[in-house]
Amino acid sequence: MPLPSQPLRKLGFLTIGLFDETDPRAGHESTLEVIELGEQLGFDSAWVRHRHLQHGISSPVAVLAAASQRTRRIALGTAVIPMGWENPLRLAEDLATVDILSGGRLNPGLSAGPPTHWEDVKHALYPDTADAEDFGYRRVRRLLDAVRGEPVTTFRGTEGFEVYSDRVQPHSPGLAGRLWYGGGSLRSARWAGENGLNFLTSNVVKAEEPAGFADIQLSLVREFRAHHPDGDRARVSQGLVVIPTDSATPAQRAKYTEYAAKRTPRTAAPQGPRRLLFAPDLVGTSAEIAGRLHADPAFREVDEVAFALPFTFEHDDYVQILTDIATKLGPELGRQPA
Structure with a gap:
């Protein structure tokens, strides 16, 4: 077996926040309780997925605003916000507000690309501008610039009693350093590095080369760091489905x-025309899972993880899985409790 990787520095988890359409509050409350439990167990971060027009969290910024008032230490992330659904300036205001409320714990993860089922939703989402919208990296870049404090208007000054700023308010100075990009291709890894973001890599990658999942994911990590100003110190978080x-x-x-x-x-x-390749779910004792992770070449190059919780389990299952990750798997991976 290969030598273990460097000790795990940051331990996180990711949840989709499913709910019953007839009783949506119960599912949202369960998600908040899971995040609270994560903090109690010593996790470093809790991440929520983003699901539009499904029975999952459609407004992660709102959910994390609530979570910020029920926790004190744990970092709160999105994995990921699809920017095709968003106005970058308005989203920048929301993210900065929640970051201020959380005491600087927000970790927004972002992605580019058109909204899912674009042809079916475009007339409701962008009825007047659908054909003019740009869903590429420039849309993400607009958010980055706004969060970083670049001017978003040509006017600033005072009108009567009203004072106007030329940058997004509130401005949260540390937020820009906690922006992540979720990517599964070499191009996205390169772009994230060139633009100084952190990088989220999950259990799905684009098979651009004839290799196994772990080797493809490793190439993404190295491509990102090769183009990031911080080089090998650039932050990467791996998100596999892990079930101890x-x-x-x-x-x-x-x-x-x-x-x-x-x-x-x-x-x-x-799978499919985009050639998406999925990682196997890791099920077993913590010792068995740790052995498989230590044999994973991509895992050996990172010291942060956000293990994904399965979509369709019950609340009690999540409690058991998170407890075992925190108390059994984390120590197996060399991670010291927060």
């Missing part, structure tokens, strides 16, 4: 095994 079974009941172990088995076929070869 140390304290699971027999019924939970059976459920977890069945869940992973149903998802395994998609890991055998690239």
